Amino acid sequence: MLRRMVLSAAAAAAPCLRNAALLGPGALQATRIFHTGQPSLAPVPPLPEYGGKVRLGLIPEEFFQFLYPKTGVTGPYVLGTGLILYSLSKEIYVITAETFSAISTIGLLIYVVKKYGASIGEFADKLSEQKIAQLEEVKQASIQQIQDAIDTEKSQQALVQKRHYLFDVQRNNIAMALELTYRERLHRVYREVKNRLDYHISVQNMMRRKEQEHMINWVEKHVVQSISAQQEKETIAKCIADLKLLAKKAQSQPVL
Amino acid sequence: MASPVPVKEKKLMEVKLGELPGWILMQDFTPKGIAGAFQRGYYRYYNKYINVKKGGFAGISMVLAAYVLFNYCHSYKELKHERLRKYH
Numbered sequence: 001m002l003r004r005m006v007l008s009a010a011a012a013a014a015p016c017l018r019n020a021a022l023l024g025p026g027a028l029q030a031t032r033i034f035h036t037g038q039p040s041l042a043p044v045p046p047l048p049e050y051g052g053k054v055r056l057g058l059i060p061e062e063f064f065q066f067l068y069p070k071t072g073v074t075g076p077y078v079l080g081t082g083l084i085l086y087s088l089s090k091e092i093y094v095i096t097a098e099t100f101s102a103i104s105t106i107g108l109l110i111y112v113v114k115k116y117g118a119s120i121g122e123f124a125d126k127l128s129e130q131k132i133a134q135l136e137e138v139k140q141a142s143i144q145q146i147q148d149a150i151d152t153e154k155s156q157q158a159l160v161q162k163r164h165y166l167f168d169v170q171r172n173n174i175a176m177a178l179e180l181t182y183r184e185r186l187h188r189v190y191r192e193v194k195n196r197l198d199y200h201i202s203v204q205n206m207m208r209r210k211e212q213e214h215m216i217n218w219v220e221k222h223v224v225q226s227i228s229a230q231q232e233k234e235t236i237a238k239c240i241a242d243l244k245l246l247a248k249k250a251q252s253q254p255v256l
Numbered sequence: 257m258a259s260p261v262p263v264k265e266k267k268l269m270e271v272k273l274g275e276l277p278g279w280i281l282m283q284d285f286t287p288k289g290i291a292g293a294f295q296r297g298y299y300r301y302y303n304k305y306i307n308v309k310k311g312g313f314a315g316i317s318m319v320l321a322a323y324v325l326f327n328y329c330h331s332y333k334e335l336k337h338e339r340l341r342k343y344h
Contacts, residue, residue, distance in 0.1 A: 054314035
């Protein structure tokens with residue numbers, strides 16, 4: 001029974017854990033939702049230009065407005081005067097030596113504030129304006145940077161659309177290279193085959209030439225061998241007789 | 257005394273005079289509540305008179321005047337003896 005109580009207490013104390021256990025480890029991360037509401041602090045509202053109005057440097061304007069319906073414009077001043085006279089007369093405020101030092105101090109303070117208040121205010125305004133300008137610069141620079149990044153990203157995205165040109169060019173180049181190597185190899189094959197065929201042709205020519213020369217030499221040799229000595233003498237005599245005949249003929253020709 | 261808006265959430269100016277003791281008793285007097293009240297009061301004064309673009313002297317002068325008054329009240333006991341007249 002004690003254990004049951006402890007379990008029920010634990011279940012009551014941690015309902016989110018129980019739901020988480022039901023969902024399972026992976027599903028818990030998926031179903032958790034963040035940042036659904038509108039951000040309440042952005043944009044931050046700008047600082048008010050002037051503070052709450054204060055009269056005499058001491059009493060807020062709201063007090064005067066509070067008394068206006070009942071006592072009109074002079075009400076609070078009469079109230080103030082009455083209070084001061086009452087405190088003086090009943091010596092709730094005691095006049096001592098410090099009163100005079102207080103009067104001098106406050107007088108001096110009022111004089112300084114009245115005389116130099118405006119210029120000090122302008123100086124402080126200038127300082128804060130410088131600070132604001134610096135921060136504004138940083139903000140503008142950051143915005144510009146991000147804008148440039150956005151433009152770069154857009155142009156990159158536009159470029160992606162034109163990738164197919166690049167791929168076409170590459171494909172054309174590859175096709176041309178393939179064609180070139182094919183033709184080169186074809187030409188080489190042709191040259192090699194022609195080389196082999198030329199070789200065979202020149203071998204045949206050489207063989208034929210050799211055979212011709214050999215035959216001619218053989219025929220000459222045999223003819224020269226067959227001419228005996230006597231035949232040689234008869235041939236030479238006949239040649240001389242023919243030459244004489246020719247000479248006579250040649251002498252008689254030019255006369256005609 | 258039965259009003260449509262519950263008494264606790266009304267601001268001080270809207271509480272009727274008869275409901276005042278009830279209202280005071282309903283306020284949060286835990287340490288956290290008191291600290292919260294001081295924080296709220298501080299930020300109300302700060303955001304109205306000091307955290308502005310062109311604040312004036314009034315922002316600190318009111319604080320100094322309140323401090324002067326507080327110190328005067330605290331040392332009234334000793335100042336009583338420096339009165340100029342005994343009977344007023």
